[in-house]
Amino acid sequence: MKSAPTHLARRRAAVVAALALALGLAAGRVAACGAAGGIVQAASVDQRGEIALADGRTLRIAGLDLPLPSRGDPALAAAARDLLTKRFVGREAALSLVVAAADRWDRALGDLVAPVSDAAPASAAEALIAAGLARVRPEYETRGCEAGRLALESAARAKGLGVWRDPDYVVLAADDAASLARRDGRFVIVEGVVRRIGLGRARLYLDLGGRGALSVVASRKTQAAFQAAGAPLTALAGEKIRVRGALDSRFGPQLEIVDPLMLERLGRAEAK
CATH class of the missing domain: 2.40.50.90 (OB fold (Dihydrolipoamide Acetyltransferase, E2P))
Incomplete structure (x- = not known):
């Protein structure tokens, strides 16, 4: 039993x-x-x-x-x-x-x-x-x-x-304005070269191209965290990066990064 x-x-x-x-x-x-x-x-x-x-x-x-x-x-x-x-x-x-x-x-x-x-x-x-x-x-x-x-x-x-x-999930090019526009509000992964760094009072901007291209936004309060992780935001000009997060197209395509793991450094871009 x-x-x-x-x-x-x-x-x-x-x-x-x-x-x-x-x-x-x-x-x-x-x-x-x-x-x-x-x-x-x-x-x-x-x-x-x-x-x-x-x-x-x-x-x-x-x-x-x-x-x-x-x-x-x-x-x-x-x-x-x-x-x-x-x-x-x-x-x-x-x-x-x-x-x-x-x-x-x-x-x-x-x-x-x-x-x-x-x-x-x-x-x-x-x-x-x-x-x-x-x-x-x-x-x-x-x-x-x-x-x-x-x-x-x-x-x-x-x-x-x-x-x-699948084209709906692949890594996007930062200057592909049409693809970015179709993905407003979605989670995306984007690659591009940092062409310009802008410093505001509270935020820092990494521009990955000209008009219609993605801008990566970060609070200046997070700079220390990125620096400690080996990705100093103010020193990324000319580098190719990969970022991921929610796309916001209200003022042109922007993606805010709040954690170093949202950004990957892919090396210096070749001069053209």
């Missing part, structure tokens, strides 16, 4: 031990990306990539820009959902929370880590980024996650995986 409960208890213990090992192997990045939130089970994944947990909570994988069915190739959103479903639904996984409280839509913010056979454990976010099914979207809560995620994104982009083949 006791064999079944004992067997289930042992199976549960084995699963927990496997997940503990997974977290141990991934300890560096999990510690940087959030705090342990216990063992959970995913019940389903919706079209936005949000994960319904068996305990009734909804998890948003923080710090990602996921493809949507209404934007670009709808097959990309389906592929992202399929990846999460196959890897996590019906399986127990370790929850990593980047913030203790739920957001205003009552969603938990974090990531899931599950053991993967014959490979290092990968989190949901890492798996999506590596497959080209998500872009890194800087958020304050995921600051500790982004350096590793950007490396995975760079590899996927170089291979042209997933969203990196």
